[in-house]
Amino acid sequence: MNAFLKNMFVIARRDFLAIVATPTFLLFLLAPLFMIGMGAVGGIGASQLADSARGKGRIVAIVAAGDVEDLRAADDRLREALPRGERPVTLEIRVAGATPADPFAIAQEKGADTYAVLSGPLGKPQIVEREAGSSAGRYLALLASDVLRDRAAGSVAPAAPQFQSIRSGGTSIAAQQSMGFAAVFVIFLVTLLLAGQTVGSLAEEKGNKVIEILAAAVPLESVFLGKLLGMLGVAILFLSFWGVVAVAGGFVATAQMDPAALAAASKPAAALAAAPASGWGFFLGIGVAYFIMAFLLLGSVFLGVGAQASTVREIQMLSLPITIFQVGMFSLSAAAASAPGTGLAHFAQIFPFSSPFAMAARAATDGDKAVHLLALGWQAIWVALVVWLSVRLFRAGVLSSGASWKFWQRTRRAAATVTPDALD
Structure with missing residues (x-):
């Protein structure tokens, strides 16, 4: 087991450095800037057009x-x-x-x-x-x-109402469901953006025969899990970078604000006072855990696809159905987030590929925390199962070492040796 883990971490470190220690990684890291910039330009143009039409x-x-x-x-x-x-x-x-x-x-x-x-x-x-x-x-x-x-009404004086605020002492169900949907959307978007990078890793190494050298040196399970952990490290580095940028930007914006405006903004508003049912600390922490599990599940599927593909065209053809399936899982989880406690929500929480999204939404509306440990274990089992199945398919279909693949090859060779004289 120690040798297995050691080989896995060696592969993970190799793939992590192969991606991070390149100039193109900087472009990948700054890609959200271009997305935000183009979205801002489009939003400003649409807003000006709407204001002009409204005016x-x-x-x-x-x-x-x-x-x-x-x-x-x-x-x-x-x-x-x-x-x-x-x-x-x-x-x-x-x-x-x-x-x-x-x-x-x-x-x-x-x-x-x-x-x-x-x-x-x-x-x-x-x-x-x-x-x-x-x-x-x-x-x-x-x-x-x-x-x-x-x-x-004549000289009747207008009404002079006295307004009082209703304080329920908790967050409304609608606000918590909105938090659940936001968690589903963020995890889905970031996972789909980052997990797709795994699909080309094995296909590239198949072309230059590196995967055969790795398969001869270490178990294929270590290779697959190592590549998956290496891409997970890249994803965590990506999110950590932008998290630090967001926090630093918040501090800079706070330092530039007027003290009077800052004091007014520090008063608890209804939007900021809203909290998920499990609490902000647990909700954010379990959200990160579910992002990791969603990335591992989707990444392992993409890794298995990349193991079967040999060309870029094959990667694109095989990746599209998986992406459509993942969008379906997002739709299922979004529907479950808007209807907590229903049969649809329970199905989305149990089904392995929608479970990370649906359970993140459940953390916003349900204060029970023990069930999330069970969900993480259930999802980890499916990650191991998908990796195991990908390894078996890769070994049987690509390395030609599986029993079924050998049987098919023997059948084809036997059919090729049959001659018309033999049939006579």
């Missing part, structure tokens, strides 16, 4: 001069009560008689998208809208009703 939209009210201030006050009050994302487009108020009052002509004016036009007395307004039953038309009707209601 050109309007609703128009053509009212008497005495109704202008009341209508504007009602509009300000209603907008303040609505969430920012649900507020209507800009209200443009025109005085009747000062400008043409034809609502259809106003709706066809160039330079802005007019969604609805109100005209006539507020007690019986005429509303022309682009789409029947639109929210813009209903909003104009609500404005007219609100003005009339205020006038009917």
Whole structure:
């Protein structure tokens, strides 16, 4: 066992240094910068386009001069009560008689998208809208009703409510389910990004006959596990680098903030006070453990695929079904994260290839911690099983040392030696 572990760590160190000690690793390490940069550029462009389109939209009210201030006050009050994302487009108020009052002509004016036009007395307004039953038309009707209601109230003083905060003493179920989905998404994305690097490691060494030298020197199980651990070390180095960059960036941003703003930001907000059911420390720690298990499971499958492939085209053809399968596991785990405690969630937690994702989501909604040790052991068994199966397939199909492969070769040689004279 000591020799097996020693050989495994030698292979792991060899593959780790072969990847890290190259100039191209720096490009791989900085690849998220290019992704973030391109995403930021696209997001800024989309935001500017959306703001530009939103700024050109309007609703128009053509009212008497005495109704202008009341209508504007009602509009300000209603907008303040609505969430920012649900507020209507800009209200443009025109005085009747000062400008043409034809609502259809106003709706066809160039330079802005007019969604609805109100005209006539507020007690019986005429509303022309682009789409029947639109929210813009209903909003104009609500404005007219609100003005009339205020006038009917007369000198009645407005309500003076006293607001109090509801403190439940815990995090809502919806917030915990959102944390579970976030854990599933992050583990899936990072695993898919990094585990795919293992698929070409064995295919490359098969081409230059290095794998045959390694197979002659050490057990193939040590070779496969060593390569898997070497790629895991690369993945952990990648995540550690960006974790340090994120923490350092946070400290720099905090140092540049105004002290007053920093003091205001330090007050516990509802979003920051939210916590997973198992606690932040355990949730983050078990998330890292499940990332390692997901990487080992997916990496062992990719390693087995790379062991069977001989060319880049074969690698691509064999990797695509596995990637599609992994996306299916992500969808299953995401559905389980939104429905904790159901049969679907239990199936996703037991099925080995979705178990790391689903169990990470469970840590956000369930405070039971002992079950995660059982899940990690179950996933480790499947990692060993996949590696064992990959080794057997590699030995039988590539090194031609398996019994079934030898039997197939003997059958083919026997068929080739049969002649027409022998049949006679």
